[in-house]
Amino acid sequence: MTETALNKFWELILGALALDTSAFEQIQVLPFGTIAALLIAFMAGFSNAIGQGTVLFINRVKPIRFILSLLIVALLYAFSYIFWVLSTWIAGIVLFAKNPSLIAIARTLGLAYAPLLFSFLVALPYFGVPISVVLSVWSFVAFITGLKVALGLGIWQTFWCGALGWAVFQVSQRTIGRPVKLVGRWLESTVAGVNLVTDLKALEEIVEAGLQKTTKGREQK
Numbered sequence: 001m002t003e004t005a006l007n008k009f010w011e012l013i014l015g016a017l018a019l020d021t022s023a024f025e026q027i028q029v030l031p032f033g034t035i036a037a038l039l040i041a042f043m044a045g046f047s048n049a050i051g052q053g054t055v056l057f058i059n060r061v062k063p064i065r066f067i068l069s070l071l072i073v074a075l076l077y078a079f080s081y082i083f084w085v086l087s088t089w090i091a092g093i094v095l096f097a098k099n100p101s102l103i104a105i106a107r108t109l110g111l112a113y114a115p116l117l118f119s120f121l122v123a124l125p126y127f128g129v130p131i132s133v134v135l136s137v138w139s140f141v142a143f144i145t146g147l148k149v150a151l152g153l154g155i156w157q158t159f160w161c162g163a164l165g166w167a168v169f170q171v172s173q174r175t176i177g178r179p180v181k182l183v184g185r186w187l188e189s190t191v192a193g194v195n196l197v198t199d200l201k202a203l204e205e206i207v208e209a210g211l212q213k214t215t216k217g218r219e220q221k
Protein backbone atom coordinates (compact mmCIF):
# COMPACT_ATOMS: atom_id res chain seq x y z
CA MET A 1 0.00 0.00 0.00
CA THR A 2 1.30 3.45 -0.95
CA GLU A 3 2.14 5.60 2.06
CA THR A 4 0.43 8.98 2.22
CA ALA A 5 0.38 11.85 4.69
CA LEU A 6 -3.13 10.75 5.68
CA ASN A 7 -2.00 7.18 6.40
CA LYS A 8 0.80 8.53 8.59
CA PHE A 9 -1.32 11.37 9.97
CA TRP A 10 -0.85 10.74 13.69
CA GLU A 11 2.76 9.71 13.23
CA LEU A 12 3.46 13.07 11.60
CA ILE A 13 1.70 14.90 14.42
CA LEU A 14 3.75 13.09 17.07
CA GLY A 15 6.89 13.91 15.11
CA ALA A 16 5.97 17.59 14.99
CA LEU A 17 5.28 17.62 18.73
CA ALA A 18 8.74 16.14 19.28
CA LEU A 19 10.25 18.74 16.86
CA ASP A 20 11.49 15.85 14.72
CA THR A 21 12.77 17.21 11.39
CA SER A 22 11.97 13.93 9.63
CA ALA A 23 8.24 14.58 10.14
CA PHE A 24 8.56 17.91 8.33
CA GLU A 25 10.60 16.25 5.58
CA GLN A 26 7.94 13.59 5.08
CA ILE A 27 5.00 15.96 4.83
CA GLN A 28 6.78 17.72 1.96
CA VAL A 29 7.10 14.57 -0.14
CA LEU A 30 4.19 12.34 0.86
CA PRO A 31 1.00 12.43 -1.26
CA PHE A 32 -1.86 14.45 0.29
CA GLY A 33 0.59 16.40 2.44
CA THR A 34 -1.28 19.65 1.84
CA ILE A 35 -4.61 18.07 2.81
CA ALA A 36 -3.07 16.70 6.01
CA ALA A 37 -1.62 20.13 6.87
CA LEU A 38 -4.99 21.84 6.31
CA LEU A 39 -6.72 19.19 8.41
CA ILE A 40 -4.31 19.75 11.32
CA ALA A 41 -4.88 23.52 11.09
CA PHE A 42 -8.66 22.99 11.16
CA MET A 43 -8.43 20.57 14.10
CA ALA A 44 -6.29 23.09 16.00
CA GLY A 45 -8.92 25.71 15.29
CA PHE A 46 -11.68 23.42 16.55
CA SER A 47 -9.68 22.69 19.70
CA ASN A 48 -9.28 26.42 20.23
CA ALA A 49 -13.03 26.85 19.71
CA ILE A 50 -13.75 24.23 22.37
CA GLY A 51 -11.46 26.12 24.73
CA GLN A 52 -13.51 29.24 24.08
CA GLY A 53 -16.77 27.31 24.44
CA THR A 54 -17.13 28.72 27.94
CA VAL A 55 -18.01 32.06 26.34
CA LEU A 56 -20.80 30.40 24.34
CA PHE A 57 -22.04 28.59 27.44
CA ILE A 58 -22.21 31.79 29.50
CA ASN A 59 -24.07 33.48 26.64
CA ARG A 60 -26.60 30.62 26.84
CA VAL A 61 -26.24 29.60 23.21
CA LYS A 62 -28.59 26.76 22.26
CA PRO A 63 -27.02 23.29 21.69
CA ILE A 64 -27.27 23.14 17.88
CA ARG A 65 -26.13 26.75 17.52
CA PHE A 66 -23.35 25.97 20.03
CA ILE A 67 -21.93 23.27 17.73
CA LEU A 68 -22.32 25.44 14.62
CA SER A 69 -20.56 28.29 16.43
CA LEU A 70 -17.63 26.02 17.25
CA LEU A 71 -17.33 25.11 13.57
CA ILE A 72 -17.41 28.78 12.54
CA VAL A 73 -14.66 29.65 15.05
CA ALA A 74 -12.59 26.73 13.76
CA LEU A 75 -13.00 27.90 10.15
CA LEU A 76 -12.02 31.46 11.05
CA TYR A 77 -8.97 30.09 12.88
CA ALA A 78 -8.01 28.12 9.79
CA PHE A 79 -8.44 31.29 7.72
CA SER A 80 -5.84 33.00 9.92
CA TYR A 81 -3.54 30.10 9.04
CA ILE A 82 -3.77 31.12 5.37
CA PHE A 83 -2.85 34.70 6.33
CA TRP A 84 0.24 33.46 8.18
CA VAL A 85 1.32 31.30 5.23
CA LEU A 86 1.10 34.27 2.86
CA SER A 87 2.91 36.52 5.35
CA THR A 88 5.82 34.07 5.62
CA TRP A 89 5.95 33.68 1.84
CA ILE A 90 6.16 37.49 1.45
CA ALA A 91 8.85 37.62 4.17
CA GLY A 92 10.89 35.02 2.27
CA ILE A 93 10.72 37.12 -0.89
CA VAL A 94 11.69 40.32 0.96
CA LEU A 95 14.60 38.78 2.88
CA PHE A 96 16.11 36.50 0.27
CA ALA A 97 14.95 38.06 -3.02
CA LYS A 98 13.70 34.71 -4.27
CA ASN A 99 10.35 32.98 -4.53
CA PRO A 100 10.02 30.31 -1.81
CA SER A 101 7.52 27.49 -2.33
CA LEU A 102 4.10 28.55 -1.09
CA ILE A 103 2.96 24.92 -0.83
CA ALA A 104 6.05 23.98 1.21
CA ILE A 105 5.33 26.81 3.66
CA ALA A 106 1.65 25.83 3.88
CA ARG A 107 2.53 22.21 4.63
CA THR A 108 5.14 23.22 7.20
CA LEU A 109 2.89 25.64 9.07
CA GLY A 110 -0.02 23.23 9.06
CA LEU A 111 2.09 20.51 10.67
CA ALA A 112 3.60 23.07 13.07
CA TYR A 113 0.06 23.70 14.37
CA ALA A 114 0.24 20.27 16.05
CA PRO A 115 0.90 21.68 19.57
CA LEU A 116 -2.21 23.86 19.15
CA LEU A 117 -4.33 20.70 19.12
CA PHE A 118 -4.16 21.11 22.91
CA SER A 119 -5.71 24.60 22.74
CA PHE A 120 -8.86 23.36 24.49
CA LEU A 121 -6.80 23.48 27.71
CA VAL A 122 -6.85 27.30 27.65
CA ALA A 123 -10.28 27.03 29.27
CA LEU A 124 -8.67 25.86 32.52
CA PRO A 125 -9.02 28.48 35.28
CA TYR A 126 -5.76 30.20 36.28
CA PHE A 127 -3.67 28.00 33.93
CA GLY A 128 -5.34 29.03 30.67
CA VAL A 129 -3.09 31.99 29.83
CA PRO A 130 0.25 30.25 30.67
CA ILE A 131 -0.83 27.20 28.66
CA SER A 132 -1.75 29.44 25.72
CA VAL A 133 1.71 31.05 25.81
CA VAL A 134 3.49 27.69 26.00
CA LEU A 135 1.48 26.27 23.09
CA SER A 136 2.13 29.37 20.96
CA VAL A 137 5.89 29.24 21.59
CA TRP A 138 5.94 25.47 21.00
CA SER A 139 4.12 25.91 17.69
CA PHE A 140 6.46 28.71 16.59
CA VAL A 141 9.56 26.63 17.38
CA ALA A 142 8.02 23.73 15.43
CA PHE A 143 7.41 26.09 12.51
CA ILE A 144 11.02 27.30 12.54
CA THR A 145 12.22 23.67 12.70
CA GLY A 146 10.09 22.70 9.72
CA LEU A 147 10.80 25.87 7.75
CA LYS A 148 14.54 25.16 7.91
CA VAL A 149 13.86 21.82 6.24
CA ALA A 150 11.32 23.15 3.72
CA LEU A 151 13.34 26.13 2.49
CA GLY A 152 16.85 24.74 3.00
CA LEU A 153 18.01 27.80 4.92
CA GLY A 154 20.40 28.27 7.83
CA ILE A 155 18.96 28.43 11.34
CA TRP A 156 19.21 32.22 11.68
CA GLN A 157 17.91 32.83 8.17
CA THR A 158 14.97 30.56 8.99
CA PHE A 159 14.37 32.31 12.30
CA TRP A 160 14.24 35.79 10.77
CA CYS A 161 12.07 34.57 7.92
CA GLY A 162 9.62 33.05 10.41
CA ALA A 163 9.79 36.05 12.74
CA LEU A 164 9.22 38.56 9.93
CA GLY A 165 6.38 36.41 8.61
CA TRP A 166 4.80 36.41 12.05
CA ALA A 167 5.22 40.20 12.32
CA VAL A 168 3.64 40.75 8.90
CA PHE A 169 0.82 38.41 9.93
CA GLN A 170 0.17 40.43 13.11
CA VAL A 171 0.19 43.74 11.22
CA SER A 172 -2.09 42.41 8.47
CA GLN A 173 -4.57 41.20 11.07
CA ARG A 174 -4.81 44.73 12.46
CA THR A 175 -5.03 46.42 9.04
CA ILE A 176 -6.33 44.63 5.95
CA GLY A 177 -7.55 41.75 8.09
CA ARG A 178 -9.65 43.99 10.34
CA PRO A 179 -12.75 43.99 8.08
CA VAL A 180 -12.48 40.20 7.85
CA LYS A 181 -12.31 40.01 11.63
CA LEU A 182 -15.41 42.18 11.97
CA VAL A 183 -17.29 40.01 9.49
CA GLY A 184 -16.15 36.98 11.47
CA ARG A 185 -17.53 38.40 14.71
CA TRP A 186 -20.82 39.23 12.99
CA LEU A 187 -20.97 35.68 11.62
CA GLU A 188 -20.28 34.20 15.06
CA SER A 189 -23.10 36.23 16.65
CA THR A 190 -25.47 35.38 13.80
CA VAL A 191 -24.84 31.64 14.06
CA ALA A 192 -25.02 31.76 17.88
CA GLY A 193 -28.40 33.51 17.66
CA VAL A 194 -27.42 36.04 20.34
CA ASN A 195 -25.26 39.11 20.57
CA LEU A 196 -22.18 37.40 22.00
CA VAL A 197 -20.58 39.02 25.03
CA THR A 198 -16.84 38.35 24.93
CA ASP A 199 -15.45 40.98 27.30
CA LEU A 200 -14.05 39.23 30.39
CA LYS A 201 -15.51 41.75 32.87
CA ALA A 202 -18.93 41.58 31.25
CA LEU A 203 -18.84 37.78 31.33
CA GLU A 204 -18.01 37.86 35.04
CA GLU A 205 -20.99 40.15 35.63
CA ILE A 206 -23.30 37.74 33.77
CA VAL A 207 -22.05 34.82 35.87
CA GLU A 208 -22.43 36.79 39.12
CA ALA A 209 -25.93 37.88 38.15
CA GLY A 210 -26.86 34.27 37.45
CA LEU A 211 -25.48 33.11 40.81
CA GLN A 212 -27.35 35.87 42.65
CA LYS A 213 -30.58 34.93 40.89
CA THR A 214 -30.09 31.27 41.82
CA THR A 215 -29.38 32.20 45.47
CA LYS A 216 -32.49 34.37 45.70
CA GLY A 217 -34.60 31.60 44.20
CA ARG A 218 -33.39 29.16 46.84
CA GLU A 219 -34.02 31.65 49.65
CA GLN A 220 -37.59 32.22 48.48
CA LYS A 221 -38.24 28.48 48.59
